[in-house]
Amino acid sequence: MSIASLPDDLELRERFNELKPPLAPQAAVLEAERCLYCFDAPCMAACPTHIDVPGFIKRIASGNLRGSAMRILDANILGSSCARVCPVDVLCEGACVMHRHNRAPIQIALLQRHAMDAFHDSGESVPVVSASNRSLRVVCIGGGPASLACAAELQRRGAQATILERRPLPGGLNTYGVAEYKLRAADSLREVEMIRRMGVEFRFGSSVDSAAALAALESEFDAIFLGVGLGAMQRLGIPGEEGEGVMNALELIASYKTGHLRELHGTVVVVGAGNTAIDAANAARRLGAETVYLLYRRGESDMSAFDFEYEHAKQEGVQFLWRRQPLAVRRGAHGRLLLDTVQMHQVDRTLLTIPDSQYTIACDLLVPAIGQSPLAQLLQELRGVEVRDGRIVVEPATGQTTNPRYFAGGDCVNGGREVVDAVAGGKRAALAILKAAEVAAHA
Amino acid sequence: MPDIRVRNFAGAISSPNPFWLASAPPTNTGEMIMRAFDAGWGGAVWKTIGEPVTNVSSRYSSIDWQSQRIMGFNNIELISDRPVEENLREMAEVKKRYPQNAVIASLMVASNREAWHEIVARAENAGADGLELNFGCPHGMSERGMGSAVGQVPEYAEMITAWVKEKARTPVLVKLTPNISDIRTVARAAKRGGADGLSAINTINSITGVDLDTLVPRPNVDGKSSHGGYCGPAVKPIALNMVQQIMADSESALPLSGIGGIGTWRDAAEFLLLGCGTVQVCTAAMHYGYRIVEDMAEGLENWMRSKGFATIEDFRGLSVHRVTEWKHLNLNYKIVARIDEQKCIGCDLCHIACWDGAHQCIHLDRVTGPVDGHVELHPVPAVKESESRASLAATPVTRRERAMDAAMHGPYPTPLARIPRVDETECVGCNLCSCVCPVDGCITMVRVDSGVAPETWDERTRGAACTAQPESSIG
Numbered sequence: 055m056s057i058a059s060l061p062d063d064l065e066l067r068e069r070f071n072e073l074k075p076p077l078a079p080q081a082a083v084l085e086a087e088r089c090l091y092c093f094d095a096p097c098m099a100a101c102p103t104h105i106d107v108p109g110f111i112k113r114i115a116s117g118n119l120r121g122s123a124m125r126i127l128d129a130n131i132l133g134s135s136c137a138r139v140c141p142v143d144v145l146c147e148g149a150c151v152m153h154r155h156n157r158a159p160i161q162i163a164l165l166q167r168h169a170m171d172a173f174h175d176s177g178e179s180v181p182v183v184s185a186s187n188r189s190l191r192v193v194c195i196g197g198g199p200a201s202l203a204c205a206a207e208l209q210r211r212g213a214q215a216t217i218l219e220r221r222p223l224p225g226g227l228n229t230y231g232v233a234e235y236k237l238r239a240a241d242s243l244r245e246v247e248m249i250r251r252m253g254v255e256f257r258f259g260s261s262v263d264s265a266a267a268l269a270a271l272e273s274e275f276d277a278i279f280l281g282v283g284l285g286a287m288q289r290l291g292i293p294g295e296e297g298e299g300v301m302n303a304l305e306l307i308a309s310y311k312t313g314h315l316r317e318l319h320g321t322v323v324v325v326g327a328g329n330t331a332i333d334a335a336n337a338a339r340r341l342g343a344e345t346v347y348l349l350y351r352r353g354e355s356d357m358s359a360f361d362f363e364y365e366h367a368k369q370e371g372v373q374f375l376w377r378r379q380p381l382a383v384r385r386g387a388h389g390r391l392l393l394d395t396v397q398m399h400q401v402d403r404t405l406l407t408i409p410d411s412q413y414t415i416a417c418d419l420l421v422p423a424i425g426q427s428p429l430a431q432l433l434q435e436l437r438g439v440e441v442r443d444g445r446i447v448v449e450p451a452t453g454q455t456t457n458p459r460y461f462a463g464g465d466c467v468n469g470g471r472e473v474v475d476a477v478a479g480g481k482r483a484a485l486a487i488l489k490a491a492e493v494a495a496h497a
Numbered sequence: 498m499p500d501i502r503v504r505n506f507a508g509a510i511s512s513p514n515p516f517w518l519a520s521a522p523p524t525n526t527g528e529m530i531m532r533a534f535d536a537g538w539g540g541a542v543w544k545t546i547g548e549p550v551t552n553v554s555s556r557y558s559s560i561d562w563q564s565q566r567i568m569g570f571n572n573i574e575l576i577s578d579r580p581v582e583e584n585l586r587e588m589a590e591v592k593k594r595y596p597q598n599a600v601i602a603s604l605m606v607a608s609n610r611e612a613w614h615e616i617v618a619r620a621e622n623a624g625a626d627g628l629e630l631n632f633g634c635p636h637g638m639s640e641r642g643m644g645s646a647v648g649q650v651p652e653y654a655e656m657i658t659a660w661v662k663e664k665a666r667t668p669v670l671v672k673l674t675p676n677i678s679d680i681r682t683v684a685r686a687a688k689r690g691g692a693d694g695l696s697a698i699n700t701i702n703s704i705t706g707v708d709l710d711t712l713v714p715r716p717n718v719d720g721k722s723s724h725g726g727y728c729g730p731a732v733k734p735i736a737l738n739m740v741q742q743i744m745a746d747s748e749s750a751l752p753l754s755g756i757g758g759i760g761t762w763r764d765a766a767e768f769l770l771l772g773c774g775t776v777q778v779c780t781a782a783m784h785y786g787y788r789i790v791e792d793m794a795e796g797l798e799n800w801m802r803s804k805g806f807a808t809i810e811d812f813r814g815l816s817v818h819r820v821t822e823w824k825h826l827n828l829n830y831k832i833v834a835r836i837d838e839q840k841c842i843g844c845d846l847c848h849i850a851c852w853d854g855a856h857q858c859i860h861l862d863r864v865t866g867p868v869d870g871h872v873e874l875h876p877v878p879a880v881k882e883s884e885s886r887a888s889l890a891a892t893p894v895t896r897r898e899r900a901m902d903a904a905m906h907g908p909y910p911t912p913l914a915r916i917p918r919v920d921e922t923e924c925v926g927c928n929l930c931s932c933v934c935p936v937d938g939c940i941t942m943v944r945v946d947s948g949v950a951p952e953t954w955d956e957r958t959r960g961a962a963c964t965a966q967p968e969s970s971i972g
Contacts, residue, residue, distance in 0.1 A: 087563040090935055093849035093878065094861075096915065099885045102892060115563070144893050144902075154842040154910050155936065358895055450889055472892040 057247045057256070058223055060239050063313050069340045070234035073366075074138075074164060082168040086115035089160045092151055097162060100149035102478035103130035107146055111165055123173035126166055127180055131206040131481075132199055134174060134245050135228050136474045137167035138237040141329075141360045145474070174244055179251050180210060188214035188253075190491045193275040194480075195262050198226020199473045200464025201281030202246065203480030204487075205254045211488055215254045216275070220261040223312075226283060228473060230308040233333040235340075239311045265435045272459065277487045280439075280446060280455070280462035281480060284426035284470055290325060294383030295422070299391045303334035303423035310337055321345040323393055323415060324372075325380055326423035327357035332364065334421050335372040346372045347415065351379045351398050351405060379407065383420060391417050429466060436460065445469050453483030454490075461487055499801035500808050501794060503539065503599075506774045507668035507694030507752040510627045512539035512599035514794050515809060516765065519696075519756055519777035520545050520603035520629060520672075522574065523787070527587025531594060536787035537794060540599030542696075542777060545576035545631045546584045546620065547605040547643075558705040558715035560731060569731035570780045571705040573716060573723050575637045576605055581616070585623040592624035600624065601670070605631040605643050608653065610660045617664045627667045630658065630692075632683070633674035633699025635726045645699070648674035651686035658690025668693035670754060673739075676702050680739045684749035694752035696777065697743060698736045700726025729780040733758030737771060744772030744817045760789065762796030769809060770816035824955040831947040832926035834859070834919045838908075840939035843915035847930035847940060852878050858923035859930060864914040869922050921945070 077085060089111040097107040106125050113122035126133035142148065142163045150159035190213040194201035197219030205215035223229050228242040250256060262268060271278055287302035289295060301309070303324065309315035322338040324331050327350035338346045348367065350357060353376050357364065368374075377398040384392040397411035428444025438457035440447040446455055446462040453461045463479025465471065503512045517540035518524050518533055525544045533541055552574055562568035577584055592600055602620035606612040620628060632654050634644030647653045654671065661669050671687035673680055675698040684695055702724050707714045714722035736757020743749045755773030759765055760781030768776050781789055806812045836847070851859035857872040861881060868874050893899040907913035919930075931940040 084564050090844045090846065092843075093845040094882050094885050096843065099888065100890060102890045104886045104888075104890070141892060144899055151842040151844045151911075356896070468891065471894050475892050478890075 057243055057250055059243050060223075060312065062240070065316070066234065066310070066313065067238075070238075070337075073235045076171060077161070077164050077168050079168075082114055082165060083117075085161050086111045086165055088152075088157075089115070090151065096149035096151060097146035097160075100145050101129075102145075102472075102474045103136075103481065104478075105129040105133065105146075105166070107162055110169055111160065111162070114165055114169055119169055119172045120176070120178070122169035126169060127173075130474065130477050131180070131203050131249065132228070132245060132473060132477050133166055134170035135199075135232075135237050135242055136477065137163050137170055138241070139228070139232050139473050141362070141472060143362050144360065174248070180206070180248060182210040182252050183212040185212035188212060190214065190277075190488070191216070191275045192277045192279060192484075192487055193218060193271050194279040194281050195271075196226065196281040196283055196464075196466075197221070197224035197246075197256070198281055198283050198464060199228055199476035200283075200466075200480040200483075201226075201279060202249055203477040204279045204281060204461075204463060204484045205480075206249045206252055207481045207484035208487065209249075209252045209254050211484075213484075213488060213491075217254060217256050218260045218262060219256065219258050222258060224256055224258070226281075227304075230311060231304055231330070232473075233307065233336060234311055235336075263435075265437075268435060276459075276491065278460050279453075279480070279483055279487070280436075280460060280466055281464050281476070282429050283465040285429040286427055287422060288424045288427050290380055290422045290424065292380055292382050294385070295420075297385075299385075299389065299418065300383065300420045300422070303330045303421050304426070306334050306421055307337060310341060315341065317341055318343040318419060320390075320418035321347070321416065322419045322421060323347045323349055323417045324421040324423050325349045326425070327352070327359055328423065328425065329359045329363050330425075331421075331423035332359045332367045332372075334423050335367055336370045338419070338421070339370045339372060343419070347375050347417075348372050349375045349378045349380060349395065351377065352400060353377055356400075378413075379405075380420075381412070386416060389418075391420055393417055393420060426465075426470060443469075448483075449486075451482065452486035453479055454486055458490070499798050499806060501797055501801070503775055503809065506599075506754075507627060507670060509668050510540075510599050510601070511597075512775070513597055514539035514790075514797075515769065515773075515775040516790050516793050517541060517599060517601070517754065517775055517777045518782060518787075519779040520601075520631065521779040521783070523779060523782045525577065526579075527591045530591050530600070533782075533787045533790075534591075534595045534598045537790040538598070538787065540601065540626075540775065542601040542603050542629050543577075543584065543588060543625075545603040545605045545634070546581055546616070547576050548607070549580055550575040550578050550637075552578050553718045555716040555718060558725070559729070560705050567729055567780065567784050569703075569705065569727055570729035570783070571703050571716070571725040571727050572700070573636050573718075573725040576603075576631070576634065581619065585619055588620070588623040588625060592626075599626045601627045601629050603629040603631050603672070605634065605638060608642060608647065608657060613657060613660045614664045617661055621665065621667055625667060627670060627693075628661065628665055629670040629672050629696055630661060631672050631699075632657075632687075633672045635674060635676050635700055635702050636724060645674040645676055648672075648683055648699070649677050651682050654683050655686040655690040658687050658692050662691035670694040670696050672696040672699055672756075673743075674699045675735060675739055679742075681742055681746050681749045684743045684746070684751070688749060688751055692751060694754065694774075695743065695749075696754040696756055698732070698739050698757045700728045701732055701735065703727035728757065730758045730760060733764060733767075737767060740768060740773060741771045741817060741820050744814060745820065760784075762793045762800065765793060765797060766800055766812075767816075769813050771820075772814040772817045774809070774813065822955075824958075825953050827951040827953060828957065829947050829949040829952050831945050832942040833921045833924040833945055834926070834930050835941050835943045836917060836919060837939050837941070838916050839910065840936050841909065841911050841916045842936055842939075843911035844935060845915060845917060846933045846935070848917045849878055850929050850933045855927050855929045856923060856925050858920040858925075859917045860920060861914065861917055863916055863918050867918060867920075869920045 091108045110122045110125040146162045147159040152159045193216045208215040224246045225242040318341040322343040324335040381394040386392045393415045397408045440456040453463045461483040464476035501514045520542040524541045530541045556574040559567045560569035602625035632648030638644035639646040671692045753773045754775045755768030756777040765776045934940040
């Protein structure tokens with residue numbers, strides 16, 4: 055049985071056409087030949103999964119595309135989505151020595167995509183260890199990048215991995231939460247299907263939300279990997295936030311990516327200044343909103359979004375309102391919202407409201423985008439797994455929690471980073487689980 | 498402005514500049530040669546005239562080097578496929594319209610005296626300024642006892658040169674094949690036969706590659722290939738060596754027209770410095786068109802001006818005697834690599850090249866602490882790589898994390914840990930690191946005083962044989 059897929063949605067594709075189109079074959083070879091093939095390359099070191107970047111690039115240059123893809127997959131099973139979503143400016147491409155050579159950095163992301171697309175188009179499978187008896191059984195809770203990476207690494211090395219996903223589609227934020235112009239949901243699902251073909255078992259619709267459910271998993275599996283990500287979007291905590299006309303950023307992104315939200319009109323206000331806020335604001339523009347404001351209580355220099363995301367949003371026509379805090383939402387005529395805001399000013403890190411600076415913005419949709427809350431409810435059920443500040447505490451090199459049968463990786467550990475960080479965490483945990491099992495077998 | 502005119506080359510050939518088109522497709526017809534002269538070429542050696550041939554398709558194949566097309570070029574085309582009288586009629590027309598430019602008739606006929614006498618007379622009657630005997634074509638014609646079949650046998654080369662000289666009134670150049678163990682043997686034969694000059698080198702026997710889909714070598718002629726003649730930038734070093742060998746040998750040395758991978762004024766200047774009086778170009782013109790000659794002429798003039806040379810004769814041959822036998826090199830000359838920390842970009846290619854290809858004396862120990870001396874004292878490169886793979890890295894998602902990343906630099910543009918360091922006590926001065934370094938002027942080879950007087954291998958072994966003195970007393 056294949057992973058469920060989404061129907062090809064032409065309108066969606068048109069509205070969210072790819073930000074960075076793929077390289078043509080000859081362009082890829084030319085770009086690959088620019089690579090200096092650094093020793094112990096800084097790009098490799100900068101990548102959380104330590105992909106052998108010069109190694110895969112030289113294989114593109116030589117025409118060994120399958121070898122190139124395998125080199126990527128050895129380090130990062132989600133090489134295809136990472137090629138599309140990684141903030142490479144602050145990772146591999148940011149570390150490229152070409153910056154100091156007065157040249158543009160090697161387009162590592164596009165080259166990686168080139169190799170991975172060729173691999174996916176070839177229909178080939180990732181080789182796994184042939185093990186007649188996959189006696190080590192591991193369950194990965196959550197179907198996002200961390201669990202996928204953990205499961206794939208276990209599977210290719212002879213263990214049996216099972217992924218539990220509460221939503222109808224796997225892939226986590228890769229499927230539901232990344233701007234469609236960067237990573238199409240269909241491409242995320244194609245990648246998950248590749249992992250399923252490695253023998254990973256998927257169980258959908260199963261929410262692990264009780265101690266009893268966990269106990270059942272403990273008796274069925276040898277180890278448990280927590281790749282549960284973060285919880286619901288944070289609420290603004292202002293009057294009138296409930297009800298019509300308010301939709302958080304992740305909900306907005308998931309709705310348009312799955313075809314449920316097809317169009318927006320009028321004015322949309324996004325609150326927050328992280329990368330997800332930018333994704334939501336850009337999406338609102340592309341879905342037809344005439345005016346999109348991004349409201350942030352601090353200034354431009356404090357926004358956590360990457361510089362290139364900020365630049366992109368400006369190009370999409372998003373307008374930024376700095377040092378503005380929402381106070382309340384009221385309902386106006388014709389279903390419009392009236393968002394009361396106040397101007398802030400900042401002394402060191404302290405924010406103060408400016409008296410008599412209140413201002414009301416009339417809008418049609420309010421989109422809170424101020425981060426996700428930790429998945430507190432589940433974590434409280436996990437006896438012996440220490441949680442601090444909403445994050446699962448792990449040994450960094452192994453992902454092992456304070457309960458030795460439990461491992462964890464991804465957003466639930468790091469508080470919310472990138473797909474590539476989740477993959478690195480999942481892979482490290484898989485290797486540690488295998489090692490622990492090996493030790494146990496010899497004991 | 499310096500004067501780059503060529504006067505009385507090989508006795509009587511003059512041209513407005515030393516840049517001639519070699520006997521090849523760019524000189525196939527009078528129409529082409531006249532356009533070449535309009536573009537600025539000083540001379541042209543006509544595509545070899547002889548009994549017309551039938552050619553095949555395809556005819557060319559090439560070697561690309563990374564993104565650069567035609568690093569090396571290979572052909573299996575034969576001599577002119579047009580009748581002799583047509584070629585000569587056009588030659589007369591060209592000479593009439595372009596009296597200042599050199600037109601050389603390249604000739605190849607069957608190996609009998611009458612045939613050579615006849616073609617020489619006809620070419621000269623058409624107005625050729627000189628004759629070039631094609632003893633070099635390595636493919637096709639050689640199977641019929643011509644071209645390199647002549648050029649590989651000194652006695653044939655001498656004999657035919659002598660036949661030609663019996664008849665010729667214009668200078669006779671012999672074009673040499675490199676497909677022979679010592680090019681001087683044929684150069685000497687040509688000189689003995691009375692040649693007025695030489696042209697070198699012709700193309701080198703080659704198979705440029707095998708198509709990995711069809712398994713047929715290139716160029717593919719209906720499923721089969723044949724060895725061709727290799728030329729283009731790749732052959733320049735081979736040509737320069739042969740040119741130097743000829744010019745340094747008194748029994749070979751004659752006015753020489755240098756050929757082989759010349760595409761720029763720089764290449765041309767190198768051939769002239771090794772003694773050539775003119776240069777011939779083919780591949781570069783086939784690649785980019787006749788227009789390349791403009792920069793060749795200008796560039797040579799500008800270089801001559803910067804060096805203070807008024808004419809080509811002022812510098813021609815100055816580098817010939819800078820080449821010597823190995824045994825005459827100074828064994829006590831010592832240079833070491835120096836890395837400019839301000840220019841280093843941290844690719845660390847010099848480190849891996851020194852470890853895997855040289856003498857293990859470039860280290861990545863500026864942060865961990867410098868250690869000079871034996872290879873055993875240093876971690877091998879694989880250790881460094883595995884440390885990087887085992888390191889924990891995370892995406893800097895906040896502004897503060899990104900600012901911290903940026904602040905992790907030392908005093909140079911590149912983080913100190915990635916700037917290699919040369920252990921000068923172990924450096925043998927081989928040049929490898931400076932060859933691999935992608936940054937101009939980053940690695941320089943600096944002379945260090947060895948404290949020992951110059952001594953060559955020849956001197957050392959002669960000294961040892963004659964006087965049996967201990968080595969230390971020599972310096």
